[in-house]
Amino acid sequence: MPTMPTMPTMPTIKLPDDHPSRAELAGEVHARPPAQVAAPAVVSCLALIDVASDEAFAHFKSLAAQHGVAVTGDGRAHTIIELPNLRVKWERHGEFVTFTFVKELPGVSVDTLESFPTAFEALPDAWLASLPGRTIAAADIALLPAPPEVTGDIARPWFEQNALAGAHALDGIAWLFTDFVTRGDQGGRTRWLVLDSGMGPAQSARLAQRVAEIEIYRMMALLALPPARQALAEIGPIERRLEDITHMTAELHDALGTADSAVGERRLLDELTRLAADVEHSVAEAAVRFSAGEAYWQIVRSRVSELRERRVGDMRTIGGFLSRRMAPAMSSAAAAARRQEEVSGRIERASTLLRTRVDVTLEEQNQKLLEAMDRRSHVSLRIQQAVEGLSVAAIAYYGANLVELIVAPLDHHFGIGGPWIVAGSIPVIAYAAWRALERVRRDLSPH
Numbered sequence: 001m002p003t004m005p006t007m008p009t010m011p012t013i014k015l016p017d018d019h020p021s022r023a024e025l026a027g028e029v030h031a032r033p034p035a036q037v038a039a040p041a042v043v044s045c046l047a048l049i050d051v052a053s054d055e056a057f058a059h060f061k062s063l064a065a066q067h068g069v070a071v072t073g074d075g076r077a078h079t080i081i082e083l084p085n086l087r088v089k090w091e092r093h094g095e096f097v098t099f100t101f102v103k104e105l106p107g108v109s110v111d112t113l114e115s116f117p118t119a120f121e122a123l124p125d126a127w128l129a130s131l132p133g134r135t136i137a138a139a140d141i142a143l144l145p146a147p148p149e150v151t152g153d154i155a156r157p158w159f160e161q162n163a164l165a166g167a168h169a170l171d172g173i174a175w176l177f178t179d180f181v182t183r184g185d186q187g188g189r190t191r192w193l194v195l196d197s198g199m200g201p202a203q204s205a206r207l208a209q210r211v212a213e214i215e216i217y218r219m220m221a222l223l224a225l226p227p228a229r230q231a232l233a234e235i236g237p238i239e240r241r242l243e244d245i246t247h248m249t250a251e252l253h254d255a256l257g258t259a260d261s262a263v264g265e266r267r268l269l270d271e272l273t274r275l276a277a278d279v280e281h282s283v284a285e286a287a288v289r290f291s292a293g294e295a296y297w298q299i300v301r302s303r304v305s306e307l308r309e310r311r312v313g314d315m316r317t318i319g320g321f322l323s324r325r326m327a328p329a330m331s332s333a334a335a336a337a338r339r340q341e342e343v344s345g346r347i348e349r350a351s352t353l354l355r356t357r358v359d360v361t362l363e364e365q366n367q368k369l370l371e372a373m374d375r376r377s378h379v380s381l382r383i384q385q386a387v388e389g390l391s392v393a394a395i396a397y398y399g400a401n402l403v404e405l406i407v408a409p410l411d412h413h414f415g416i417g418g419p420w421i422v423a424g425s426i427p428v429i430a431y432a433a434w435r436a437l438e439r440v441r442r443d444l445s446p447h
Contacts, residue, residue: 033078034205034206034208034209035080035087035089035100035102035205035208035209036087036102036201036205037087037102037143037201037204037205037208038143038201038204039143039144039145039194039196039199039204040104040105040106040107040108040109040143040144040145041102041103041104041105041143042102042103042105042117042118042119042140042141042142042143043100043101043102043119043140043141043143043208043211043212044100044101044103044118044119044120044138044139044140044141044189045098045099045100045101045137045138045139045141045212045215045216046098046099046100046101046120046131046135046137046138047096047097047098047135047136047137047138047216047219047220048096048097048098048099048131048132048133048134048135048136049095049096049133049134049136050133050134051096051097051132051133051134052132053092053097055132055133056090056097056131056132056133057079057090057092057097059127059130059131059132060079060081060088060090060099062127063081063083063088063123063124063127064081064083064088066124066127067083067084069081069082069083076092077091077092078090078091078092085103085104085122086101086102086103086119086122086123087101087102087103088100088101088102089101089102095220095292096136096216096220097133098212098216099131100212101119101120101122101123102119102208103117103119103122105117105142105144108144109144109145109147110144110145110146110147110154110193110195111147113142113144113158116140116142116158116191117140117142118140118189119140120140120187120189135187135188136216136219136220136223137190137215137216137219137220138182138187138188138189138190139189139190139191139192139211139212139215140189140190140191140192141192141194141208141211141212142191142192142193142194143194143196143204143208144193144194144195144196145195145196146174146175146195146196146197147195150168150175150195150197150312151312151313152164152166152177152312152313152315154177154195155177155193158177158191158193159177159178159179159181159191159193160179160181163179163180163181164177164178164179164315165177165178165179165180165315165316165317165318165320165321166178166312166315166317166318167307167309167310167311167312167315167317167318167319168309168310168311168312169207169307169308169309169310170199170203170207170307170308171308172197172310173196173197173198173199173203174194174195174196174197174199174203174207175193175194175195175197175312176192176193176194176195176211176307176309176318177192177193177195178190178191178192178193178318179191180218180321180325190215192211192215194207194208194211207307210303210306210307213299213300213303214300214303214304214318214322217296217297217299217300217303218296218297218300218322218326220292220293220296221293221294221296221297221300221326221330222293222326222329223289223292223293224286224289224290224292224293224294224329224330224333225293225329225332225333227285227286227289227290227333227336228286228290228329228332228333228335228336228337229332229336230282230286231282231286231336231337231339231340232332232335232336232339234278234282235279235282235336235339235340235343238275238278238279238343239343239346241271241275242272242275242343242346242347242350245268245271245272245275245350246350248264248268249268249350249353249354249357265354265357265358265361268354269351269354269355269358272347272350272351272354273351275347276344276347276348276351279340279343279344279347280344282340283340283341283344286336286337286340287337287340289333290333290334290336290337293330293333294330294333294334297326297330300322300326301319304318304319304322305319307319391433391437392430392433392434392437393430395429395430395433396426396429396430396433399425399426399429399433400422400425400426400429403421403422403425403429404422407421407422
């Protein structure tokens with residue numbers, strides 16, 4: 001008997017140390033595999049927002065505990081458990097969490113369907129009602145074998161005719177029908193009918209996941225519509241008030257530099273500051289929702305393109321339906337974001353213009369103040385020169401008195417002509433005093 005060849009031992013290769021996020025990033029492409037499903041079955045999905053993911057995962061584990069099923073994993077991305085007659089998948093997303101329930105429907109076909117199936121009926125009512133958060137999307141996706149001939153009439157009993165959309169998908173191996181209507185008597189769930197014309201289990205799972213993502217992400221994208229409407233309603237009055245401020249700024253030209261102009265400029269600056277605060281408040285509330293809505297809308301368009309739809313008779317396609325109904329809403333959100341940015345820029349330009357006016361007014365006031373100070377300095381210089389002249393005269397007068405006191409005794413005893421000596425000392429004293437003042441002035445003057 002021939003021996004099997006042995007495989008050569010691969011040498012151990014040592015690479016540089018991993019980036020701290022390498023393992024997590026490498027596993028991201030496998031983070032959300034679809035839940036296995038094959039026709040006939042129903043896939044029910046539920047998306048919850050305003051909920052802590054850890055709290056939702058705790059409810060997921062409580063469902064498993066009720067059936068004695070152990071939960072593996074920490075719930076960081078996704079976890080799947082198998083319950084009796086039910087497969088449950090939990091997923092954590094950025095700002096919402098999802099539950100996917102897969103229930104097999106043995107022997108059920110579209111011809112024998114008496115009521116539209118749902119996997120929610122297999123769940124405990126108390127558990128379902130106690131889930132935390134708020135529902136943003138819920139749908140039942142019935143996956144059934146396709147009959148030999150499929151027309152649009154096959155879906156009409158389960159959907160509203162005016163809203164029905166459908167397509168031949170995945171290059172002809174699947175049929176999709178929906179009306180995107182949330183039915184209040186069914187907890188606000190929408191319906192999807194998927195007919196299998198030759199899909200494998202992996203294709204069925206991926207298609208069900210695409211449909212669930214279209215349903216969930218279109219609702220998440222539309223969350224941008226309410227703040228867009230509010231922002232557009234708020235921007236109109238702000239734009240009109242900004243136009244009034246711009247006109248009033250122009251009207252202040254005739255009063256430039258006056259007291260009335262300064263008061264008006266300060267008042268307009270205060271109003272511009274309030275307008276800027278209002279716009280920034282509006283932007284802060286809506287900017288994140290607008291950017292998230294655009295990202296979700298791109299995901300919806302990507303998932304629809306992956307369906308590779310072909311038209312069924314005169315029925316509108318799913319992609320065409322969503323484009324006509326959702327594109328205006330997403331355009332409104334984009335328009336609101338642009339108008340917020342434009343108004344913010346206009347306010348900034350108006351503030352710059354008004355600040356320039358204020359700066360010009362201040363410069364003119366400063367120029368006038370400098371001119372007044374220059375005139376006062378000239379007057380002070382003249383007064384100072386006059387005082388210096390008087391100081392020389394005063395010093396000469398008191399110096400002559402001192403000389404007279406000194407020479408008076410000499411003149412009395414020796415007859416040396418004291419008055420003449422006093423008279424001659426006056427010019428000398430005056431000149432000495434003047435020279436001394438000139439030296440002090442020269443030493444104190446700037447070079």
